[in-house]
Amino acid sequence: MKKNNSDISRRQFIVSGAVAFGSLAAVGVGVKYLQKSNDNEDLLLRPPGAVAESDFIYGCIKCGLCVQICPVQAIKLAGINETLSYGTPYVDARNQACDFSCDSLQCAETCPTAVLNFKQFKVVGEKAIEKYYNEHDTKEEGFNPFKTQIIAMKEAVKMGVAKLKSESCLAVKSEGFKGISRGEGFKGVNRTPGGGTPSAVPLNTKEYDREICDLCVTECPIGESAIVLELIENNGSKSYKPKVLDGCTGCGVCVMVCPTEPTSIFIDPKKS
């Protein structure tokens, strides 16, 4: 009679079980090794609301719901070259930054395991609405508490902080910029702050003409609490420098619009 699966002997089970146990242990050692060697590596820029990387790495179940909900497709899933971060979401700001044009941080809201933690934004937004109600009368013309909610929520984002590389910055070199910032072929989109464009439009449709390049300052979705063009007067000679302030959310729009190649401004992801 032919042997069937359940007849296979106990001895074989012990042998194959030991092999299985051994290979699992080897995987475990490998993971531990990768965790150690990853400690010194650069962090990925996580989407808004990301919890500390040490929690993020196991809390993210790699479903990709945040990727799907982002209207400007700023979020991508890491490949196997990121080893243990495989399948986790990140923002490649140089190619497509988070420009907050969703106005609701829905990537954080959709996250089922709250590694993109929406609660903090919700609380901040509710407080802003409450404050608006206290300061404004509902019969007022143009009464709209949601604008302040949207602003408060995006200002609460801390993905990282922008850092300037002064040696290549056009403003530092007192150079202007004329034309399309990243060239005709660039696919990224962004929404001009201050109602310039109601929704995100391709960057290659925008033409700039600046005597001193200040694209990172004027395109910043947060505004002057995050980045300003600082005037430096030195023995009568004037020079400029973009200065990153505490309000910087690390969204990466400045990185995306920076016309120099490589970029003169980059995001240092949040470490906590």
Place this chain on the structure above:
Amino acid sequence: MLKNIFNSSKNKPPLLAKKMEEMPHVKLGMDYKTWCDSQPAGDKWRKIRWSVLIFMNLLFFLSFALDLSLLEGSLSGSRLFGFYLMDPFSSLQLLAISSKTGYIVHLTTNFIIGTVTILLFYFFLGGRTFCSWLCPYHFLAELAERLHDYLVKKKKIKEHKFHLGLRYVFWIGFLALAFFTTNLVFEDMNPVGIISRAIIYGPGMILLWVFALLIFEIVYSKRFWCRYVCPIGTTYTMIGKPSPLTIRFELDKCGYCADCQTVCLVPHELWFVKRGKATQEVHHTGSDCTNCGLCIDTCAGNALKYTIKGFDKIL
């Protein structure tokens, strides 16, 4: 009641094999061969099942590609019409790790709803139903299994079987790995999630791992990952233990041809179809059964059909 669910009827003494005059072909006055051929092997259920599997995975793809918002996410975690669904083993790993680190308090209501919904859904539909009706790796492995069977038949390769208890070693092992490394280790090598993400977000180098698994299944051991390793399947086996949806077998319609066991993806679940093995007039398949319906399609005597336990008489 519980005894009925968990105690296998396998341990009972077998009934006597049917006598010649009790065989279905004799009752119909046919010879055995004609009877076997009288019901040509169909593939109704396979067609339905493959359609469902391809449709659901396509729906994942189209929801993202065309921004349809019907079925967002991937098989690791998704939203069906805004209603969350979670992969049970990935939830288990996450619960294990987060109860260690204290992160568990931050998990959302949607996570709990998603996990409970999936557990309930597959409790009613028979745990491993997921495998043959939805899992994209299963689809590839089912094709690989055919190739494997062909190669074995041609004597090009030898079949290697392992003990089925091995998957419990892996199930506990992967949970322990997640717990001790504080990392969803299994998710980095889970072909279900990898293929699902590749379909939806585009392929990557990690597909080489899936390819390697398939090659191993073709040339060495049939359905190695699904049978002996995959902890998602094992989780579904556990959920499906008391499940009401199974395949029902009626001894008096059976001609002992065992065609069903030949086509079965988990042949040990059809142990009762062989001559002299059945211990009851009616048997139900256990929770390793993926409810694929291949046996129903092939059975000449219609001895096998889908059933909902407890509603046997009504149906």
